[in-house]
Structures are given as structure tokens and as C-alpha cells.
Amino acid sequence: MKEVILYTDGACSGNPGIGGYCAILICKGVEKIISGGEMETTNNRMELLGVINGLKGLKEPCKVALYSDSAYVINAFSNGWIWSWELAGWKTADKKPVKNQELWEDLLSLTRLHKVEFNKVKGHSDNENNNRCDKIARDEIKKLREKVTVE
Numbered sequence: 306m307k308e309v310i311l312y313t314d315g316a317c318s319g320n321p322g323i324g325g326y327c328a329i330l331i332c333k334g335v336e337k338i339i340s341g342g343e344m345e346t347t348n349n350r351m352e353l354l355g356v357i358n359g360l361k362g363l364k365e366p367c368k369v370a371l372y373s374d375s376a377y378v379i380n381a382f383s384n385g386w387i388w389s390w391e392l393a394g395w396k397t398a399d400k401k402p403v404k405n406q407e408l409w410e411d412l413l414s415l416t417r418l419h420k421v422e423f424n425k426v427k428g429h430s431d432n433e434n435n436n437r438c439d440k441i442a443r444d445e446i447k448k449l450r451e452k453v454t455v456e
Contacts, residue, residue, distance in 0.1 A: 306420065307332060309367045311359045314374060314428075314438035315351025318446050323453075324351040325445025327438040328359025337362060342445035344453070349377050351442065353408040360415040368420045374428030374435055378412075382423045387413060 310331040317324040325342035339362045341354070352375035360369065373379055381387045387409060390396065395403045395410075403409060415421075426432045429439065 307365065307367045309363060309369045311356075311369050311371045312373070312434040312438050313352070313355035313359050313371065313378075314435060314442050315348060315353070315355045316439065316442040316446060317346060317348040317351055318450070321345055321347050323446050323449050324348065325442040325449070326351040326355035326358065327441035327445070328355050328362065329434055329438055329441075330359060330362055331434075332367075338441065340441050340445050342442075342449050344449060349375075350405055350408065352378050353405055353412060355438070355442070357408060357412050357415060360412070360419055360421070363419060366418050366420075368422075370422050370424060372424045372426045372432070372435065374426050374439075376425065379423050379425040381409070382416070382421075383425075 312329040315324065315326040323342065323344055324346035325340065327338065327340040330337040339358050356371065356373065356378055390403045391413065395406045397403055426435050428435065
């Protein structure tokens, strides 16, 4: 099974607002960058889309060391919330619908395909690849904003 390092980040200008995400895949020294954005979204959706699209960028099942500054994403797995939500019919502990359910379901299916180790990194610190992801995600926001201004 190939070993891959995956860095992800999501950003939003306003929450909700224009958002961007980025995933940097690294395998045997080769990098692949995946990025995109949405006009009306939330920071949490962008964080999830960074992880989802990063994992979807893999061509075969892999062992993935995932690094993200998103407590939302990391804690859902490291604290086991995601399996509790799934067992409870996608309801939170206080019986409310889980936000972004379709994205969580997508991510959960990808973690069943790949062996993913979730690692929390401190955002906006000295982690070079996390900072690169952040910049690329913010650049996606700029591109969308410029597109709106031109149209």
C-alpha cells in the first residue's frame, strides 16, 4: 500500500461567504495540488472539501498521513464523533441534524477505502505545507471574487 502525506486547508471570506480549499498530496517526493472554491459556503465546508478532494485525488487505496489545522475535521475522527453521528442516523448528541451530512458521509466512505491517520497541526504557524495550503485556499477566494467583479 502506497504511503501518502496529505495537507489540507479551507478558508472563507465571511462565514458564510466566498470560500476556497486546498489539498497537497505528497508521495515519494512528488506533489499534486488540488484546489477549488465555492461562492456561498462556510469555513467548515471548505475544510471538509479540502480533505475529501485530497483523498479523491488518490488513484488507489493508500495509507494516508493527513495533516490539517481543522479541529472540526480532526476531532470528528479522533474523538469518534463521526461514528456516533452515523449510528444515531446523522444526529448530534443533542439530537440535532449533523451539519454538512453529505460531506461527512462522503469523507467517511473515503476513510473506508484509504487507511487515514488524522493529525492536527497548528494553523498559521511554522508548518510550511499547512501555510502553503492556506495561501492556495485564499487565492481561490481571490479568483472567485475577481470573477464576480468582472461579470
